Amino acid sequence: MSIRSGSNAALVVVDVQVDVVANAWERDRIVANVALAVRRARDAGVVVVWVQHDDAELKYDTSGWAWVPELSPLPTEPLVRKHFNSAFEGTELDSLLDGLGVAHVFLAGAATNWCIRATAYAALERGFDVTLLSDAHTTEDMVLSSGRVIEAQSVVDDLNIALRWLAYPGRANAAAPTAEVEFGSRTEG
Incomplete structure (x- = not known):
């Protein structure tokens, strides 16, 4: 049972923007799964909240900042602009979800190791139940200064495991x- 007072769920789609996912691992499959999540959430009457990043490298209202062509927010769906990794930091997301009576956040998007991880942990820390859509988030391989590569698939697997085993009171x-989540339910497990 969530510690949030609401009883609704929301699908939060984070940063599935042209430049963010241009070189992402399994880009087409992941974007298709995000689109499936959006359709299923809408069909279940669950609000879809769109979170879009902008900063010095990803400039507001440019072609790279735009949503990927496969995704189209409806005019009635909330849009949140962010400037930090967590979709909660410096944004109205928490108050928006609170106003909608949301206690359960379904999470999808990019990039797994930055914005998805930060948003998932921030949601838990703010008292939301969280279901990470395990096949609907992605990132790029990271090449470290030593030349060692951290593969994107490993980063995705790591966060999927963490969200299965974390424990918050x-x-x-x-x-x-x-395809397996029930968007109308408060918890998955």
């Missing part, structure tokens, strides 16, 4: 494939 968290 009074909250439920999980990682589950998009």
Whole structure:
């Protein structure tokens, strides 16, 4: 049972923008799964919240800042602009979700190791139940200064495992494939 007072769920789609996912691991499959999640959430009457990043490298209102062509927010769906990794920091996301009576966040998007991880942990720390859509988030391989490569798939696997096994008092968290989640339910597990 969530420690948030609401009883609704929301799908939060983070940074599935042209330049963010241009070189992402399994880009087409992941974007298709995000699109599936959006359709399934809408069909279940679950609000879809769109979070879009901008900063010095990803400039507002440029072609690289735009949503990927496969995704189209509806005019009635909330849009949140962010400037930090967590979708909660310096944004109205928390108050928006609170106003909608949301206690359970379904999470999808990019990049796994930055914005998805930070948003998932921030949601848990703010008392939300969180279900990470295990096949609907991605990132790029990271080449370290030593030349060693941290493969994107390993980063995705790591966060999926973490969201299955983390424990926060009074909250439920999980990682589950998009096709298997019940968007109308408060917890997955």
